[in-house]
Amino acid sequence: MANVIIIGAQWGDEGKGKIVDLLTDQFDIVARYQGGHNAGHTVMINGQQFILHLIPSGILRGNRMCIIGTGVVIDPKALLEEVRMLEEANIKVRGNLFISNRAHLILPYHRAQEQASENARGSKKIGTTARGIGPAYEDKMARRGLRMTDLLDPKALKKIIFGITEEKKRLIASVNGSSLLDPNQIYSEYVSYGEQLREFIVDTAFLLNEKIQNGSRVLFEGAQGTLLDIDHGTYPYVTSSNSMAGGACVGTGVAPSWITGTIGIAKAYTTRVGGGPFPTELSGSIGEKLRQQGAEFGASTGRPRRCGWFDGPATSYSVILNNLQAIVITKLDVLDEFEEIQICTGYSYRGNRLNEFPAEIKVLESVKPIYKSIPGWTCSTAGIRNYDELPSKAKDYLQMLSDITKTEFSFISTGPDREHTILMADSWINKVIYSNNHK
Numbered sequence: 001m002a003n004v005i006i007i008g009a010q011w012g013d014e015g016k017g018k019i020v021d022l023l024t025d026q027f028d029i030v031a032r033y034q035g036g037h038n039a040g041h042t043v044m045i046n047g048q049q050f051i052l053h054l055i056p057s058g059i060l061r062g063n064r065m066c067i068i069g070t071g072v073v074i075d076p077k078a079l080l081e082e083v084r085m086l087e088e089a090n091i092k093v094r095g096n097l098f099i100s101n102r103a104h105l106i107l108p109y110h111r112a113q114e115q116a117s118e119n120a121r122g123s124k125k126i127g128t129t130a131r132g133i134g135p136a137y138e139d140k141m142a143r144r145g146l147r148m149t150d151l152l153d154p155k156a157l158k159k160i161i162f163g164i165t166e167e168k169k170r171l172i173a174s175v176n177g178s179s180l181l182d183p184n185q186i187y188s189e190y191v192s193y194g195e196q197l198r199e200f201i202v203d204t205a206f207l208l209n210e211k212i213q214n215g216s217r218v219l220f221e222g223a224q225g226t227l228l229d230i231d232h233g234t235y236p237y238v239t240s241s242n243s244m245a246g247g248a249c250v251g252t253g254v255a256p257s258w259i260t261g262t263i264g265i266a267k268a269y270t271t272r273v274g275g276g277p278f279p280t281e282l283s284g285s286i287g288e289k290l291r292q293q294g295a296e297f298g299a300s301t302g303r304p305r306r307c308g309w310f311d312g313p314a315t316s317y318s319v320i321l322n323n324l325q326a327i328v329i330t331k332l333d334v335l336d337e338f339e340e341i342q343i344c345t346g347y348s349y350r351g352n353r354l355n356e357f358p359a360e361i362k363v364l365e366s367v368k369p370i371y372k373s374i375p376g377w378t379c380s381t382a383g384i385r386n387y388d389e390l391p392s393k394a395k396d397y398l399q400m401l402s403d404i405t406k407t408e409f410s411f412i413s414t415g416p417d418r419e420h421t422i423l424m425a426d427s428w429i430n431k432v433i434y435s436n437n438h439k
């Protein structure tokens, strides 16, 4: 048995898509468990780039079962567009993709609600992806959401949509009367989605458990990052789901006792998109250099990502919350041209070193990072596939990241392509995933 969860150990965009794609050949099934099309997972295969939002990155292998689990919120229009994009690239989706009949739906009014709520926050806006993710989860928790299964019964769907739009009109006066709350229009659009998606919709919890019991190996693909987790992230500057490893069980219906371990993905530095505290953020020319070298622009929204040095306390907090067996360090090559590199080893607040990752946003906004400065290696690591070929200063840097987070690094990524990866011989990933491979 090897059922492994992949999570982002920072604020998202760590390179989860690349690593999930890489590891997929060692697994039978890849399952998404939370989030929605707010995610943007980039996979580069022999120079060809794919950006996936809802469908697990494992789909690109062409012969793996891919599950969109119960914990995901689905915009059917975005999903159908993604299916079309993949099919146009000759990637087999039908027969490989299965979507939970219990997953909740995003409706047009969710986007309008989100826009209204972001506008109302003014300078304190979250800076969401504007995909309707938060309001869809709100409705799920308020027990007035629509689920995939509702799409399959036109009569029941009509009744639910007419009921819910009445309730919404009372709740959101600002969009009252607009086409976003026209039940006839919503019904005709969504009933057609049901017809198009019917073949994918199943009880994925049942399917996954049956497969696991029969020896299939599952890779769980997290979206967002642990610091964006609704419960444990930098609230309220978070997403509206549990992106940490614990979310994988809830979001798929697979019990914790089936899970072998969790791998965290972390960049060799840190990025964040949207609002919220970011202690190691670099607003000047160094931040700009990181953004340019790392092509740090959102895969979903195209927004420039905020960039900063590696944040030890934030990543260590992720290590604890996810009990990481291994870290994958990505984008090492982005630091190739820096003569000096800093690592944040702790936070100081009002003159005292903090022992915990602070819950209060005001505190996190005013902590001072304690930096350790190291000389850069100033030569290219791009595309290196063998640890021995790395410059010794890059090895020292990686060792420092491992010491600070108290976790081994298993893979080191030196470029966007599948092939640009170093697998550490003695690592957890090699021992548990590759060596136990019976495929």
Ligand code: GDP
Binding pocket: 008, 012, 013, 014, 015, 016, 017, 018, 039, 040, 041, 042, 043, 044, 294, 295, 298, 299, 330, 331, 332, 333, 334, 413, 414, 415, 416, 417
């Ligand atoms: P995800 O959301 O965690 O899957 O990450 P994204 O796809 O949003 O962002 C990661 C970006 O970094 C993508 O453009 C990847 O192609 C790219 N990438 C991943 N690993 C590396 C690496 O080791 N080096 C470089 N230069 N780019 C990488």
Ligand code: IMO
Binding pocket: 008, 011, 012, 013, 014, 038, 039, 040, 041, 126, 127, 128, 129, 130, 131, 133, 134, 222, 223, 224, 225, 228, 237, 238, 239, 240, 272, 273, 274, 275, 299
């Ligand atoms: P992947 O899976 C980076 C951020 C948004 C915003 C906050 C809430 O590619 O790592 P939401 O639309 O989810 O309600 O926005 O979360 N965010 C991400 N940041 N990568 C992502 O996904 C993100 N998904 C959401 O920028 O700050």
Ligand code: MG
Binding pocket: 012, 013, 014, 039, 040, 041, 042, 299, 300
């Ligand atoms: Mg991304």
